[in-house]
Amino acid sequence: MNTDSTAIDLEDLRTTIAEVLELDTEEVTDDARFVQDLGVDSLLALEMQIALEEQYGVHLTEADLGEATTLRATYDLVTRKVAAA
Amino acid sequence: MSANELVVTGIGVVSPRGCDPAALDLEGAVPADDAWFDVAAELGPRGYKYVPPSCRYLLAATRRAVADAGGSPAAVPEAERGMAVGTNSGIAALIDGMDATVTGPGAERLSPATAPYFSINTLAGRVAMDHGVKGWNLTLTSPRTAGLEALLAGARAVAAGRSTVLLAGSTEAALPDHHPAHAASEAGAVVLVLEPRGRAAAAPYGTCRTAVFSLPAAEPQLDEILIRLLKDAPAPDSALLVTDATDASPLGAVLADALRRFGVPADTVPPAAGTLLPMLHLARTLGRPGPPRLLATTSPDGACALTLARPRHLPDRT
Numbered sequence: 001m002n003t004d005s006t007a008i009d010l011e012d013l014r015t016t017i018a019e020v021l022e023l024d025t026e027e028v029t030d031d032a033r034f035v036q037d038l039g040v041d042s043l044l045a046l047e048m049q050i051a052l053e054e055q056y057g058v059h060l061t062e063a064d065l066g067e068a069t070t071l072r073a074t075y076d077l078v079t080r081k082v083a084a085a
Numbered sequence: 086m087s088a089n090e091l092v093v094t095g096i097g098v099v100s101p102r103g104c105d106p107a108a109l110d111l112e113g114a115v116p117a118d119d120a121w122f123d124v125a126a127e128l129g130p131r132g133y134k135y136v137p138p139s140c141r142y143l144l145a146a147t148r149r150a151v152a153d154a155g156g157s158p159a160a161v162p163e164a165e166r167g168m169a170v171g172t173n174s175g176i177a178a179l180i181d182g183m184d185a186t187v188t189g190p191g192a193e194r195l196s197p198a199t200a201p202y203f204s205i206n207t208l209a210g211r212v213a214m215d216h217g218v219k220g221w222n223l224t225l226t227s228p229r230t231a232g233l234e235a236l237l238a239g240a241r242a243v244a245a246g247r248s249t250v251l252l253a254g255s256t257e258a259a260l261p262d263h264h265p266a267h268a269a270s271e272a273g274a275v276v277l278v279l280e281p282r283g284r285a286a287a288a289p290y291g292t293c294r295t296a297v298f299s300l301p302a303a304e305p306q307l308d309e310i311l312i313r314l315l316k317d318a319p320a321p322d323s324a325l326l327v328t329d330a331t332d333a334s335p336l337g338a339v340l341a342d343a344l345r346r347f348g349v350p351a352d353t354v355p356p357a358a359g360t361l362l363p364m365l366h367l368a369r370t371l372g373r374p375g376p377p378r379l380l381a382t383t384s385p386d387g388a389c390a391l392t393l394a395r396p397r398h399l400p401d402r403t
Contacts, residue, residue, distance in 0.1 A: 022131045046197035047135070054194070 008056060008082060010075055017071060020044065020051045030072045056082055088283030091240055091251065093290040095154025095278030097146040098368050099127065100361075102273070104149070106372030109365055114357070117259035117270035135198035138272065139175035139258035140208045146274035147212050147252060154278040155287045158250045163217035167248030169239035170209040170224050171231025171255045173359040174270065176202055181261040208256060220248035229327070229382050230297065231255065232275070232360035233367070233390035237295035239279070251279040257359035266358040275364040277371075290371040291396040294318070299387045300336050307343045314393055315347065321393060324351035324379035327363045336383040340391075349379060356382060363390070370394045 010030075018025040021038060034040040040048070049060050052074070058081035060068075068074040096106045101121040103109045119138050127145035136144070151158055158166050179202055186195050201207050206224045213222050223238055225231040232255030239253040254276035260267045282289065296314045303310065315321070324344050328337035330353060341351040356362060363382040370378050374397050381391040 022134045043135075043198040050194060050197065 097150030
């Protein structure tokens with residue numbers, strides 16, 4: 001268990017992303033690629049950006065979005081952003 | 086009877102009043118909330134989270150109409166498919182919500198996937214994407230009359246050679262709670278598939294012909310308008326006027342008087358907030374074999390639309 005006070009919950013993140021993408025949480029596996037495997041387009045990527053910014057109180061740039069290609073990558077990104085905030 | 090005459094080969098209705106055109110319950114008011122509509126059953130489990138209700142209704146009604154027509158729009162090239170849609174309240178609640186977001190947390194919190202629907206044209210545009218409607222696409226917003234007007238505008242576009250097949254209809258969604266006309270909100274959609282009689286594979290439901298004019302400006306020409314509308318057609322045995330008897334200008338009375346001169350008795354029913362009610366009456370009239378009927382609607386500012394619906398004949402009982 002991660003005891004870092006800035007840690008985010010991976011399952012909460014999975015649920016948020018699944019809701020944004022209209023998917024079952026089981027489909028959002030740690031390494032499923034958003035674009036290639038889950039059909040995310042540019043509008044949905046922006047939708048995900050807003051959901052993450054609201055939920056975690058961080059600011060994400062276009063470059064950040066390019067980095068968030070999977071749940072695992074997004075978790076790492078948001079964790080880093082939260083820690084830096 | 087011309088091979089080029091447009092006939093209705095498909096009818097699609099989604100409404101809290103029912104989805105079977107011939108069996109629509111058009112008495113009284115119905116709630117306009119979204120609870121009656123099963124988006125997953127009509128459109129599928131995914132892909133519609135960010136699509137506003139009026140667009141969902143229009144997509145569902147179009148699917149039903151196209152299926153009812155045996156898929157005939159898909160049989161012509163995409164560039165020969167056209168669509169005309171009337172709506173008044175289609176994005177009213179969405180715009181209201183966007184205003185609240187912009188003036189509240191800020192424009193950067195607008196939903197990117199919903200934002201394109203700030204344009205009223207996007208409702209029919211989304212249908213065009215799903216059904217390959219690439220000939221032309223038109224959205225009309227005249228108060229109350231835009232649904233029937235879509236039939237006229239669409240027929241003109243087909244006559245001008247801009248498409249072979251026409252999808253024409255109306256969609257509405259509930260007005261915001263604080264809107265003065267919220268209680269009269271409509272929800273649902275009607276879409277008709279029209280195509281030239283000569284290419285219609287499906288047995289047509291009938292035909293419809295529409296005239297649009299403004300009163301009192303057109304009152305001196307009203308008889309002439311009716312003569313043109315009723316030309317070469319069996320006389321209608323009745324008319325239904327969807328009009329507000331409390332309008333400052335007595336449009337309903339003017340229309341009813343004119344129809345009486347042509348021997349057509351007219352009933353009047355109160356309008357709802359948008360364009361849908363006359364289209365539901367049209368769908369039900371065409372869905373049932375019977376005599377020709379006139380359907381009219383008026384707006385408080387004097388716009389009038391009058392559609393002659395000629396359903397298919399009753400079966401010969403001899």
